Amino acid sequence: MICIGNxxxxxxxxxxxxxxxxxxxxxxxxxxxxxxxxxMSILQKQRKKxxxxxxxxxxxxxxxxxxxxxxDARIRVIANAGGVNPVACAKEVRRLAPGLKVAxxxxxxxxxxxxxxxxxGEELRNMDTGEPISNIRGQIESANVYLGAFxxxxxxxxxxxxxxxxxxxxxxxxxxxxxxxxxxxQDDLDLLASGIVAGHVIECSTQATGGNCQLDWQSTPDFAxxxxxxIEASGxxxxxxxxxxxxxxxxxxxxxxxxxxxEIGDPAQYMTPDVIADFRTIQLSDDGPDRVRISGVKGxxxxxxxxxxxxxxxxxxxxxxxxxxxxxxxEKAQVADRMVRQRLSELSLRFEKIHTEFLGVNACxxxxxxxxxxxxEVQLRIGARSPDKESIERFTRELIPLVLNGPPxxxxxxxxxxxxxEVVAYWPALxxxxxxxxxxxxxx
Amino acid sequence: xxxxxxRVAHARSGDKGDVSNVGxxxxxxxxYDLLVREVTAERVKSHFGPLVAGKVSRYELPNLHALNxxxxxxxxxxxxxxxxxxxxxxxxxxxxLTMEIEVAPDEPAD
Numbered sequence: 001m002i003c004i005g006n007x008x009x010x011x012x013x014x015x016x017x018x019x020x021x022x023x024x025x026x027x028x029x030x031x032x033x034x035x036x037x038x039x040m041s042i043l044q045k046q047r048k049k050x051x052x053x054x055x056x057x058x059x060x061x062x063x064x065x066x067x068x069x070x071x072d073a074r075i076r077v078i079a080n081a082g083g084v085n086p087v088a089c090a091k092e093v094r095r096l097a098p099g100l101k102v103a104x105x106x107x108x109x110x111x112x113x114x115x116x117x118x119x120x121g122e123e124l125r126n127m128d129t130g131e132p133i134s135n136i137r138g139q140i141e142s143a144n145v146y147l148g149a150f151x152x153x154x155x156x157x158x159x160x161x162x163x164x165x166x167x168x169x170x171x172x173x174x175x176x177x178x179x180x181x182x183x184x185x186q187d188d189l190d191l192l193a194s195g196i197v198a199g200h201v202i203e204c205s206t207q208a209t210g211g212n213c214q215l216d217w218q219s220t221p222d223f224a225x226x227x228x229x230x231i232e233a234s235g236x237x238x239x240x241x242x243x244x245x246x247x248x249x250x251x252x253x254x255x256x257x258x259x260x261x262x263e264i265g266d267p268a269q270y271m272t273p274d275v276i277a278d279f280r281t282i283q284l285s286d287d288g289p290d291r292v293r294i295s296g297v298k299g300x301x302x303x304x305x306x307x308x309x310x311x312x313x314x315x316x317x318x319x320x321x322x323x324x325x326x327x328x329x330x331e332k333a334q335v336a337d338r339m340v341r342q343r344l345s346e347l348s349l350r351f352e353k354i355h356t357e358f359l360g361v362n363a364c365x366x367x368x369x370x371x372x373x374x375x376x377e378v379q380l381r382i383g384a385r386s387p388d389k390e391s392i393e394r395f396t397r398e399l400i401p402l403v404l405n406g407p408p409x410x411x412x413x414x415x416x417x418x419x420x421x422e423v424v425a426y427w428p429a430l431x432x433x434x435x436x437x438x439x440x441x442x443x444x
Numbered sequence: 445x446x447x448x449x450x451r452v453a454h455a456r457s458g459d460k461g462d463v464s465n466v467g468x469x470x471x472x473x474x475x476y477d478l479l480v481r482e483v484t485a486e487r488v489k490s491h492f493g494p495l496v497a498g499k500v501s502r503y504e505l506p507n508l509h510a511l512n513x514x515x516x517x518x519x520x521x522x523x524x525x526x527x528x529x530x531x532x533x534x535x536x537x538x539x540x541l542t543m544e545i546e547v548a549p550d551e552p553a554d
Contacts, residue, residue: 262456
Protein backbone atom coordinates (compact mmCIF):
# COMPACT_ATOMS: atom_id res chain seq x y z
CA MET A 1 0.00 0.00 0.00
CA ILE A 2 1.23 3.50 -0.83
CA CYS A 3 -0.03 6.87 0.36
CA ILE A 4 -0.50 9.61 -2.23
CA GLY A 5 -1.64 13.06 -1.11
CA ASN A 6 -2.58 16.09 -3.18
CA UNK A 7 -1.48 19.40 -1.69
CA UNK A 8 -2.63 21.82 -4.35
CA UNK A 9 -5.89 21.82 -6.34
CA UNK A 10 -4.96 24.84 -8.48
CA UNK A 11 -2.30 27.52 -8.59
CA UNK A 12 -3.47 29.68 -5.72
CA UNK A 13 -4.55 26.94 -3.33
CA UNK A 14 -3.52 27.15 0.35
CA UNK A 15 0.26 27.42 0.69
CA UNK A 16 0.25 25.40 3.94
CA UNK A 17 -1.63 22.47 2.35
CA UNK A 18 1.40 20.55 1.03
CA UNK A 19 3.42 21.33 4.15
CA UNK A 20 0.73 19.87 6.42
CA UNK A 21 0.50 16.82 4.16
CA UNK A 22 4.20 15.96 4.38
CA UNK A 23 4.45 16.72 8.10
CA UNK A 24 1.13 15.47 9.44
CA UNK A 25 1.17 11.73 8.80
CA UNK A 26 2.37 8.99 6.50
CA UNK A 27 2.91 10.06 2.92
CA UNK A 28 4.89 8.42 0.11
CA UNK A 29 4.02 10.71 -2.78
CA UNK A 30 3.00 14.36 -2.80
CA UNK A 31 1.17 15.54 -5.91
CA UNK A 32 0.54 19.18 -6.76
CA UNK A 33 -1.86 20.29 -9.47
CA UNK A 34 -1.16 23.86 -10.57
CA UNK A 35 -2.60 24.08 -14.06
CA UNK A 36 -6.14 25.18 -14.79
CA UNK A 37 -7.32 25.42 -18.39
CA UNK A 38 -6.28 29.04 -18.80
CA UNK A 39 -3.09 28.94 -16.74
CA MET A 40 -0.94 27.85 -19.69
CA SER A 41 -1.64 31.02 -21.68
CA ILE A 42 -0.66 33.22 -18.74
CA LEU A 43 2.57 31.25 -18.38
CA GLN A 44 3.21 31.46 -22.12
CA LYS A 45 3.04 35.26 -21.91
CA GLN A 46 5.45 35.26 -18.98
CA ARG A 47 7.92 33.15 -20.94
CA LYS A 48 7.66 35.50 -23.92
CA LYS A 49 8.77 38.36 -21.67
CA UNK A 50 11.46 36.34 -19.87
CA UNK A 51 12.72 32.98 -21.19
CA UNK A 52 13.50 31.93 -17.60
CA UNK A 53 9.82 32.12 -16.59
CA UNK A 54 6.62 30.33 -17.62
CA UNK A 55 6.18 27.94 -14.68
CA UNK A 56 4.36 27.98 -11.33
CA UNK A 57 6.60 30.26 -9.32
CA UNK A 58 5.18 29.11 -5.99
CA UNK A 59 6.65 25.67 -6.53
CA UNK A 60 10.45 26.01 -6.12
CA UNK A 61 10.18 27.89 -2.78
CA UNK A 62 7.71 25.27 -1.55
CA UNK A 63 10.17 22.48 -2.37
CA UNK A 64 12.94 24.41 -0.61
CA UNK A 65 10.70 24.72 2.45
CA UNK A 66 9.86 21.01 2.63
CA UNK A 67 13.12 19.60 1.23
CA UNK A 68 14.51 18.36 4.54
CA UNK A 69 11.27 16.65 5.48
CA UNK A 70 10.82 14.93 2.10
CA UNK A 71 14.42 13.73 2.13
CA ASP A 72 14.10 12.36 5.69
CA ALA A 73 10.72 10.72 5.09
CA ARG A 74 11.56 9.65 1.51
CA ILE A 75 8.55 11.41 0.06
CA ARG A 76 8.63 11.96 -3.68
CA VAL A 77 6.93 14.88 -5.38
CA ILE A 78 5.04 14.89 -8.70
CA ALA A 79 3.81 18.28 -9.91
CA ASN A 80 2.62 19.86 -13.15
CA ALA A 81 4.36 23.03 -11.97
CA GLY A 82 6.44 23.14 -15.14
CA GLY A 83 3.80 25.00 -17.13
CA VAL A 84 5.35 25.93 -20.48
CA ASN A 85 8.90 25.83 -19.11
CA PRO A 86 9.53 22.69 -17.03
CA VAL A 87 13.31 22.86 -17.46
CA ALA A 88 13.57 26.39 -16.01
CA CYS A 89 11.32 25.28 -13.16
CA ALA A 90 13.55 22.28 -12.48
CA LYS A 91 16.69 24.43 -12.51
CA GLU A 92 15.17 26.80 -9.97
CA VAL A 93 14.24 23.83 -7.74
CA ARG A 94 17.84 22.56 -8.03
CA ARG A 95 19.15 26.01 -7.11
CA LEU A 96 16.98 26.25 -4.00
CA ALA A 97 17.20 22.57 -2.98
CA PRO A 98 20.52 21.27 -4.36
CA GLY A 99 20.25 17.97 -2.49
CA LEU A 100 17.26 16.76 -4.51
CA LYS A 101 17.29 14.87 -7.77
CA VAL A 102 14.90 16.45 -10.27
CA ALA A 103 13.44 14.99 -13.48
CA UNK A 104 11.22 16.67 -16.03
CA UNK A 105 8.68 15.22 -18.44
CA UNK A 106 8.71 17.04 -21.78
CA UNK A 107 6.76 16.73 -24.98
CA UNK A 108 3.36 18.17 -24.10
CA UNK A 109 4.13 21.48 -25.81
CA UNK A 110 3.03 21.22 -29.47
CA UNK A 111 2.93 24.93 -30.26
CA UNK A 112 5.76 24.64 -32.78
CA UNK A 113 4.19 21.58 -34.41
CA UNK A 114 0.78 23.06 -35.25
CA UNK A 115 1.59 23.96 -38.84
CA UNK A 116 2.92 20.45 -39.45
CA UNK A 117 -0.30 19.01 -38.04
CA UNK A 118 -2.40 21.27 -40.27
CA UNK A 119 -0.34 20.33 -43.31
CA UNK A 120 -0.79 16.65 -42.55
CA GLY A 121 -4.54 17.17 -42.74
CA GLU A 122 -5.43 17.45 -39.05
CA GLU A 123 -7.96 20.24 -38.54
CA LEU A 124 -7.77 20.48 -34.73
CA ARG A 125 -11.47 21.28 -34.65
CA ASN A 126 -12.83 22.80 -31.47
CA MET A 127 -14.34 19.88 -29.54
CA ASP A 128 -17.21 22.09 -28.33
CA THR A 129 -18.09 24.09 -31.43
CA GLY A 130 -16.71 22.01 -34.31
CA GLU A 131 -14.87 24.98 -35.84
CA PRO A 132 -11.52 24.24 -37.55
CA ILE A 133 -8.51 25.82 -35.86
CA SER A 134 -7.51 27.58 -39.09
CA ASN A 135 -10.13 30.21 -38.13
CA ILE A 136 -7.93 31.35 -35.24
CA ARG A 137 -4.47 30.24 -36.45
CA GLY A 138 -2.96 33.72 -36.14
CA GLN A 139 -4.23 34.20 -32.59
CA ILE A 140 -2.84 31.02 -30.99
CA GLU A 141 -0.70 31.64 -27.90
CA SER A 142 -0.10 28.16 -26.49
CA ALA A 143 -0.86 24.55 -27.38
CA ASN A 144 -0.32 21.64 -25.02
CA VAL A 145 -1.34 18.04 -25.09
CA TYR A 146 -2.60 16.35 -21.93
CA LEU A 147 0.02 13.66 -21.30
CA GLY A 148 -0.85 10.48 -19.44
CA ALA A 149 0.70 8.80 -16.42
CA PHE A 150 3.17 6.45 -18.14
CA UNK A 151 5.80 9.13 -18.96
CA UNK A 152 5.50 10.34 -15.35
CA UNK A 153 6.08 6.80 -14.09
CA UNK A 154 9.13 6.66 -16.37
CA UNK A 155 10.42 9.79 -14.67
CA UNK A 156 10.00 8.13 -11.25
CA UNK A 157 12.17 5.26 -12.54
CA UNK A 158 15.11 7.67 -12.80
CA UNK A 159 15.09 7.83 -9.01
CA UNK A 160 14.12 11.50 -9.04
CA UNK A 161 12.88 13.01 -5.78
CA UNK A 162 10.91 15.61 -7.70
CA UNK A 163 9.15 15.04 -11.03
CA UNK A 164 8.04 18.15 -12.89
CA UNK A 165 5.66 18.08 -15.86
CA UNK A 166 3.93 20.57 -18.05
CA UNK A 167 0.40 19.78 -19.11
CA UNK A 168 -0.79 16.34 -18.14
CA UNK A 169 -4.13 14.86 -17.14
CA UNK A 170 -4.76 15.98 -13.56
CA UNK A 171 -5.49 12.47 -12.31
CA UNK A 172 -2.33 11.16 -14.00
CA UNK A 173 -0.31 12.79 -11.21
CA UNK A 174 -1.77 10.19 -8.81
CA UNK A 175 -1.87 7.30 -11.26
CA UNK A 176 1.85 7.59 -12.06
CA UNK A 177 3.17 6.36 -8.69
CA UNK A 178 0.74 3.44 -8.79
CA UNK A 179 2.01 2.39 -12.23
CA UNK A 180 5.58 2.75 -10.98
CA UNK A 181 5.12 0.96 -7.63
CA UNK A 182 2.74 -1.81 -8.70
CA UNK A 183 4.07 -2.39 -12.23
CA UNK A 184 0.69 -1.81 -13.84
CA UNK A 185 0.71 -2.14 -17.63
CA GLN A 186 -1.23 -0.44 -20.39
CA ASP A 187 -3.72 -3.31 -20.60
CA ASP A 188 -4.45 -3.43 -16.86
CA LEU A 189 -7.56 -1.45 -17.71
CA ASP A 190 -9.52 -1.90 -14.48
CA LEU A 191 -6.48 -1.10 -12.35
CA LEU A 192 -5.67 2.01 -14.36
CA ALA A 193 -9.33 3.08 -14.15
CA SER A 194 -9.29 2.59 -10.37
CA GLY A 195 -6.21 4.77 -10.09
CA ILE A 196 -7.75 7.44 -12.31
CA VAL A 197 -10.96 7.51 -10.25
CA ALA A 198 -9.01 7.92 -7.01
CA GLY A 199 -6.82 10.55 -8.66
CA HIS A 200 -9.93 12.42 -9.81
CA VAL A 201 -11.22 12.42 -6.22
CA ILE A 202 -8.09 14.12 -4.86
CA GLU A 203 -7.14 16.34 -7.82
CA CYS A 204 -9.10 19.33 -6.48
CA SER A 205 -7.49 19.03 -3.05
CA THR A 206 -9.94 19.67 -0.20
CA GLN A 207 -13.03 19.38 -2.38
CA ALA A 208 -12.69 15.71 -1.38
CA THR A 209 -12.46 16.40 2.34
CA GLY A 210 -15.39 18.71 3.05
CA GLY A 211 -14.38 21.89 1.25
CA ASN A 212 -17.06 23.40 -0.99
CA CYS A 213 -19.36 20.57 0.06
CA GLN A 214 -23.08 21.33 0.31
CA LEU A 215 -24.06 18.29 2.31
CA ASP A 216 -24.86 19.54 5.80
CA TRP A 217 -22.02 22.05 5.42
CA GLN A 218 -22.59 23.83 8.74
CA SER A 219 -21.44 20.72 10.60
CA THR A 220 -18.13 20.38 8.72
CA PRO A 221 -15.44 20.32 11.43
CA ASP A 222 -12.67 22.93 11.57
CA PHE A 223 -12.53 24.39 8.04
CA ALA A 224 -9.44 26.41 9.05
CA UNK A 225 -7.37 23.25 9.47
CA UNK A 226 -9.05 21.21 6.75
CA UNK A 227 -7.06 18.10 5.91
CA UNK A 228 -5.81 17.63 2.36
CA UNK A 229 -6.83 14.34 0.73
CA UNK A 230 -4.77 11.16 0.73
CA ILE A 231 -5.22 7.99 -1.34
CA GLU A 232 -4.15 4.71 0.21
CA ALA A 233 -3.60 2.79 -3.01
CA SER A 234 -3.21 -0.97 -3.26
CA GLY A 235 -1.82 -2.96 -6.15
CA UNK A 236 -5.11 -4.83 -6.58
CA UNK A 237 -6.91 -1.57 -7.41
CA UNK A 238 -8.52 -1.00 -4.02
CA UNK A 239 -8.36 2.66 -3.04
CA UNK A 240 -9.15 4.33 0.26
CA UNK A 241 -9.71 8.10 0.33
CA UNK A 242 -8.72 9.58 3.68
CA UNK A 243 -6.87 12.47 5.36
CA UNK A 244 -4.36 12.82 8.16
CA UNK A 245 -5.61 12.25 11.71
CA UNK A 246 -6.30 15.42 13.65
CA UNK A 247 -6.99 17.61 10.63
CA UNK A 248 -10.27 19.42 9.96
CA UNK A 249 -12.89 18.68 7.38
CA UNK A 250 -14.19 15.17 6.84
CA UNK A 251 -14.18 12.31 4.36
CA UNK A 252 -17.58 10.71 3.86
CA UNK A 253 -19.37 9.07 0.96
CA UNK A 254 -21.10 12.44 0.54
CA UNK A 255 -17.87 14.44 0.14
CA UNK A 256 -16.41 11.79 -2.17
CA UNK A 257 -19.54 11.57 -4.34
CA UNK A 258 -19.67 15.33 -4.82
CA UNK A 259 -16.09 15.30 -6.04
CA UNK A 260 -16.58 12.23 -8.24
CA UNK A 261 -19.25 14.17 -10.14
CA UNK A 262 -17.21 17.37 -10.33
CA GLU A 263 -16.49 18.59 -13.84
CA ILE A 264 -17.37 15.37 -15.62
CA GLY A 265 -19.39 14.72 -18.77
CA ASP A 266 -20.73 11.29 -19.67
CA PRO A 267 -19.94 9.17 -16.57
CA ALA A 268 -19.78 6.00 -18.66
CA GLN A 269 -16.79 7.41 -20.51
CA TYR A 270 -14.45 9.41 -18.32
CA MET A 271 -11.69 9.99 -20.85
CA THR A 272 -8.04 10.13 -19.90
CA PRO A 273 -4.91 9.58 -21.99
CA ASP A 274 -4.35 6.15 -20.36
CA VAL A 275 -7.79 4.60 -19.97
CA ILE A 276 -11.51 5.34 -20.21
CA ALA A 277 -13.11 4.85 -16.80
CA ASP A 278 -16.77 3.91 -16.31
CA PHE A 279 -17.98 5.87 -13.30
CA ARG A 280 -21.17 3.76 -13.20
CA THR A 281 -19.07 0.87 -11.92
CA ILE A 282 -17.63 2.70 -8.90
CA GLN A 283 -18.57 1.13 -5.56
CA LEU A 284 -18.13 3.17 -2.39
CA SER A 285 -18.13 1.82 1.15
CA ASP A 286 -17.35 3.17 4.59
CA ASP A 287 -14.01 2.03 6.00
CA GLY A 288 -13.95 3.71 9.41
CA PRO A 289 -13.91 7.38 10.40
CA ASP A 290 -12.82 9.66 7.54
CA ARG A 291 -12.15 6.68 5.30
CA VAL A 292 -14.09 5.81 2.14
CA ARG A 293 -13.18 2.76 0.08
CA ILE A 294 -13.43 2.74 -3.73
CA SER A 295 -13.69 -0.59 -5.52
CA GLY A 296 -15.13 -2.32 -8.56
CA VAL A 297 -14.02 0.26 -11.12
CA LYS A 298 -13.99 -0.89 -14.73
CA GLY A 299 -11.95 0.59 -17.54
CA UNK A 300 -11.81 0.31 -21.31
CA UNK A 301 -8.93 0.99 -23.72
CA UNK A 302 -7.55 4.49 -23.97
CA UNK A 303 -8.94 6.87 -26.61
CA UNK A 304 -7.28 6.86 -30.00
CA UNK A 305 -6.35 10.54 -29.88
CA UNK A 306 -4.96 12.82 -27.20
CA UNK A 307 -6.70 15.96 -26.04
CA UNK A 308 -4.88 19.24 -26.49
CA UNK A 309 -5.67 22.57 -24.95
CA UNK A 310 -4.92 25.49 -27.20
CA UNK A 311 -5.21 29.06 -26.00
CA UNK A 312 -5.77 32.00 -28.33
CA UNK A 313 -6.33 35.73 -28.26
CA UNK A 314 -10.09 36.40 -28.26
CA UNK A 315 -10.42 40.10 -27.46
CA UNK A 316 -10.63 42.48 -24.52
CA UNK A 317 -12.84 42.95 -21.50
CA UNK A 318 -13.31 45.01 -18.37
CA UNK A 319 -15.65 44.71 -15.41
CA UNK A 320 -16.50 47.65 -13.16
CA UNK A 321 -18.57 48.04 -10.03
CA UNK A 322 -20.33 50.73 -7.98
CA UNK A 323 -22.24 50.30 -4.72
CA UNK A 324 -25.60 51.98 -3.98
CA UNK A 325 -26.98 52.09 -0.44
CA UNK A 326 -30.57 52.01 0.78
CA UNK A 327 -33.07 53.49 0.41
CA UNK A 328 -34.01 52.28 -3.07
CA UNK A 329 -30.59 50.67 -3.61
CA UNK A 330 -31.78 48.27 -6.33
CA GLU A 331 -33.76 50.95 -8.15
CA LYS A 332 -30.77 53.32 -8.13
CA ALA A 333 -28.49 50.62 -9.49
CA GLN A 334 -30.95 49.86 -12.29
CA VAL A 335 -31.19 53.54 -13.24
CA ALA A 336 -27.39 53.76 -13.19
CA ASP A 337 -27.13 50.75 -15.49
CA ARG A 338 -29.52 52.30 -18.01
CA MET A 339 -27.58 55.54 -17.81
CA VAL A 340 -24.24 53.85 -18.57
CA ARG A 341 -25.72 51.95 -21.49
CA GLN A 342 -27.33 55.12 -22.89
CA ARG A 343 -24.03 57.00 -22.75
CA LEU A 344 -22.10 54.10 -24.33
CA SER A 345 -24.61 53.81 -27.16
CA GLU A 346 -24.06 57.46 -28.01
CA LEU A 347 -20.28 57.07 -28.31
CA SER A 348 -20.12 54.86 -31.44
CA LEU A 349 -18.10 52.17 -29.70
CA ARG A 350 -18.02 48.50 -30.60
CA PHE A 351 -19.02 45.79 -28.08
CA GLU A 352 -19.62 42.10 -28.47
CA LYS A 353 -21.49 42.12 -25.18
CA ILE A 354 -22.39 44.32 -22.23
CA HIS A 355 -23.50 42.36 -19.18
CA THR A 356 -25.03 43.78 -16.01
CA GLU A 357 -25.47 42.13 -12.64
CA PHE A 358 -26.85 43.38 -9.34
CA LEU A 359 -24.83 41.78 -6.54
CA GLY A 360 -26.91 41.28 -3.45
CA VAL A 361 -30.05 40.88 -5.57
CA ASN A 362 -29.65 38.21 -8.24
CA ALA A 363 -26.13 38.08 -9.71
CA CYS A 364 -25.51 34.35 -9.37
CA UNK A 365 -28.97 32.87 -9.66
CA UNK A 366 -30.87 35.41 -11.82
CA UNK A 367 -34.61 34.60 -11.72
CA UNK A 368 -34.01 31.81 -9.18
CA UNK A 369 -32.79 34.17 -6.46
CA UNK A 370 -35.10 34.81 -3.50
CA UNK A 371 -36.87 38.19 -3.67
CA UNK A 372 -35.72 40.64 -0.97
CA UNK A 373 -37.87 43.53 0.29
CA UNK A 374 -35.20 46.17 0.69
CA UNK A 375 -31.52 45.27 0.37
CA UNK A 376 -29.27 47.47 2.52
CA GLU A 377 -26.98 47.94 -0.47
CA VAL A 378 -26.59 46.66 -4.00
CA GLN A 379 -23.43 46.40 -6.01
CA LEU A 380 -23.89 47.32 -9.66
CA ARG A 381 -21.47 45.29 -11.75
CA ILE A 382 -21.18 46.00 -15.47
CA GLY A 383 -18.89 44.05 -17.77
CA ALA A 384 -18.07 44.70 -21.40
CA ARG A 385 -16.29 42.59 -24.01
CA SER A 386 -15.04 43.57 -27.44
CA PRO A 387 -12.50 42.72 -30.12
CA ASP A 388 -11.68 46.44 -30.01
CA LYS A 389 -9.38 47.44 -27.16
CA GLU A 390 -10.15 51.16 -27.46
CA SER A 391 -13.86 50.56 -26.93
CA ILE A 392 -13.09 48.70 -23.71
CA GLU A 393 -10.71 51.42 -22.59
CA ARG A 394 -13.42 54.01 -23.07
CA PHE A 395 -15.93 51.80 -21.25
CA THR A 396 -13.68 51.83 -18.17
CA ARG A 397 -14.11 55.64 -18.02
CA GLU A 398 -17.91 55.49 -17.92
CA LEU A 399 -18.61 54.17 -14.42
CA ILE A 400 -16.94 56.50 -11.94
CA PRO A 401 -18.55 59.69 -13.33
CA LEU A 402 -21.86 58.34 -12.02
CA VAL A 403 -20.72 59.21 -8.53
CA LEU A 404 -21.36 62.85 -9.47
CA ASN A 405 -23.63 62.54 -12.51
CA GLY A 406 -26.19 59.88 -11.54
CA PRO A 407 -28.50 58.57 -8.84
CA PRO A 408 -27.53 59.35 -5.23
CA UNK A 409 -25.36 57.33 -2.78
CA UNK A 410 -22.96 55.79 -5.32
CA UNK A 411 -19.88 54.62 -3.46
CA UNK A 412 -17.36 51.77 -3.31
CA UNK A 413 -15.32 53.02 -6.28
CA UNK A 414 -12.11 53.16 -4.24
CA UNK A 415 -10.02 51.16 -6.68
CA UNK A 416 -10.68 53.59 -9.48
CA UNK A 417 -11.19 52.63 -13.08
CA UNK A 418 -11.50 48.94 -13.86
CA UNK A 419 -8.54 47.28 -15.53
CA UNK A 420 -8.63 46.41 -19.24
CA UNK A 421 -7.86 42.72 -19.56
CA GLU A 422 -6.96 40.62 -22.56
CA VAL A 423 -9.31 37.70 -23.09
CA VAL A 424 -7.34 34.57 -23.85
CA ALA A 425 -9.76 31.80 -24.66
CA TYR A 426 -9.48 28.07 -24.59
CA TRP A 427 -9.76 25.75 -27.58
CA PRO A 428 -9.96 22.01 -26.84
CA ALA A 429 -8.94 19.78 -29.76
CA LEU A 430 -7.86 16.23 -30.52
CA UNK A 431 -4.37 15.34 -31.71
CA UNK A 432 -3.07 12.02 -33.09
CA UNK A 433 -0.83 10.18 -30.63
CA UNK A 434 2.02 9.87 -33.12
CA UNK A 435 2.35 13.66 -33.20
CA UNK A 436 3.36 13.61 -29.55
CA UNK A 437 6.58 12.16 -28.14
CA UNK A 438 6.90 12.47 -24.37
CA UNK A 439 10.41 12.18 -22.97
CA UNK A 440 12.11 12.34 -19.60
CA UNK A 441 15.21 14.34 -18.70
CA UNK A 442 17.10 14.47 -15.43
CA UNK A 443 18.17 18.04 -14.69
CA UNK A 444 21.63 18.32 -13.17
CA UNK B 445 -46.92 17.63 -2.00
CA UNK B 446 -44.20 19.96 -3.23
CA UNK B 447 -40.72 19.64 -1.74
CA UNK B 448 -37.54 21.58 -2.36
CA UNK B 449 -34.85 19.51 -3.99
CA UNK B 450 -32.41 20.61 -1.28
CA ARG B 451 -34.39 18.50 1.19
CA VAL B 452 -33.58 15.23 -0.58
CA ALA B 453 -30.38 15.95 -2.50
CA HIS B 454 -27.06 17.73 -2.46
CA ALA B 455 -25.06 18.95 -5.44
CA ARG B 456 -21.76 20.21 -6.77
CA SER B 457 -21.17 22.09 -10.01
CA GLY B 458 -18.25 23.15 -12.14
CA ASP B 459 -17.19 24.00 -15.67
CA LYS B 460 -15.47 22.81 -18.83
CA GLY B 461 -15.30 25.72 -21.21
CA ASP B 462 -18.86 26.99 -21.77
CA VAL B 463 -20.35 23.80 -20.30
CA SER B 464 -21.55 23.67 -16.71
CA ASN B 465 -22.23 20.33 -15.06
CA VAL B 466 -24.22 19.70 -11.92
CA GLY B 467 -23.83 16.47 -9.99
CA UNK B 468 -27.06 15.88 -8.06
CA UNK B 469 -26.81 13.30 -5.28
CA UNK B 470 -29.59 11.72 -3.23
CA UNK B 471 -29.09 12.36 0.50
CA UNK B 472 -30.40 8.86 1.09
CA UNK B 473 -30.37 5.99 -1.43
CA UNK B 474 -34.15 5.74 -0.95
CA UNK B 475 -34.59 9.10 -2.70
CA TYR B 476 -32.79 8.13 -5.89
CA ASP B 477 -35.90 6.90 -7.75
CA LEU B 478 -37.64 10.14 -6.87
CA LEU B 479 -34.80 12.14 -8.41
CA VAL B 480 -34.85 10.01 -11.56
CA ARG B 481 -38.60 10.57 -11.95
CA GLU B 482 -38.83 14.24 -11.03
CA VAL B 483 -35.58 15.86 -12.11
CA THR B 484 -35.64 15.37 -15.86
CA ALA B 485 -33.34 17.12 -18.33
CA GLU B 486 -36.34 19.11 -19.63
CA ARG B 487 -37.29 20.34 -16.18
CA VAL B 488 -33.70 21.32 -15.39
CA LYS B 489 -33.46 23.21 -18.68
CA SER B 490 -36.63 25.17 -17.91
CA HIS B 491 -35.59 25.72 -14.27
CA PHE B 492 -32.36 27.42 -15.36
CA GLY B 493 -34.17 29.50 -18.02
CA PRO B 494 -31.95 32.30 -19.37
CA LEU B 495 -28.90 31.06 -17.41
CA VAL B 496 -28.51 28.11 -19.79
CA ALA B 497 -28.75 28.85 -23.52
CA GLY B 498 -27.95 25.36 -24.82
CA LYS B 499 -28.94 21.75 -24.41
CA VAL B 500 -29.20 19.93 -21.06
CA SER B 501 -28.27 16.22 -20.98
CA ARG B 502 -28.86 13.91 -18.04
CA TYR B 503 -26.77 10.87 -17.08
CA GLU B 504 -27.73 8.33 -14.42
CA LEU B 505 -25.35 6.87 -11.83
CA PRO B 506 -27.49 4.45 -9.81
CA ASN B 507 -24.33 3.14 -8.10
CA LEU B 508 -23.78 6.57 -6.51
CA HIS B 509 -27.51 7.40 -6.28
CA ALA B 510 -26.73 10.40 -8.38
CA LEU B 511 -27.57 12.17 -11.63
CA ASN B 512 -25.21 14.26 -13.72
CA UNK B 513 -26.57 17.21 -15.70
CA UNK B 514 -24.41 18.57 -18.49
CA UNK B 515 -25.59 22.02 -19.53
CA UNK B 516 -24.24 23.57 -22.73
CA UNK B 517 -23.75 27.29 -23.41
CA UNK B 518 -24.35 27.81 -19.72
CA UNK B 519 -21.58 30.26 -18.83
CA UNK B 520 -21.71 33.20 -21.27
CA UNK B 521 -18.74 31.77 -23.16
CA UNK B 522 -17.13 30.28 -20.07
CA UNK B 523 -13.74 30.64 -18.42
CA UNK B 524 -12.01 33.85 -19.42
CA UNK B 525 -14.61 35.02 -21.96
CA UNK B 526 -17.56 35.16 -19.57
CA UNK B 527 -18.57 38.45 -17.96
CA UNK B 528 -20.58 36.73 -15.23
CA UNK B 529 -19.64 36.75 -11.55
CA UNK B 530 -20.15 33.01 -11.61
CA UNK B 531 -18.20 32.42 -14.80
CA UNK B 532 -17.47 28.84 -13.78
CA UNK B 533 -20.92 27.71 -12.72
CA UNK B 534 -19.76 27.19 -9.14
CA UNK B 535 -23.23 28.15 -7.85
CA UNK B 536 -25.30 26.20 -10.37
CA UNK B 537 -25.55 23.26 -7.98
CA UNK B 538 -27.13 25.46 -5.32
CA UNK B 539 -29.41 26.95 -7.98
CA UNK B 540 -30.66 23.51 -8.99
CA LEU B 541 -31.41 22.67 -5.35
CA THR B 542 -34.02 25.48 -5.26
CA MET B 543 -36.19 23.48 -7.68
CA GLU B 544 -39.48 22.11 -6.36
CA ILE B 545 -40.43 18.52 -6.99
CA GLU B 546 -43.64 16.58 -6.45
CA VAL B 547 -43.53 13.88 -3.77
CA ALA B 548 -46.34 11.39 -3.18
CA PRO B 549 -47.61 11.11 0.44
CA ASP B 550 -46.24 7.56 0.79
CA GLU B 551 -42.81 8.38 -0.66
CA PRO B 552 -39.72 8.84 1.52
CA ALA B 553 -38.61 12.49 1.42
CA ASP B 554 -36.99 13.51 4.67
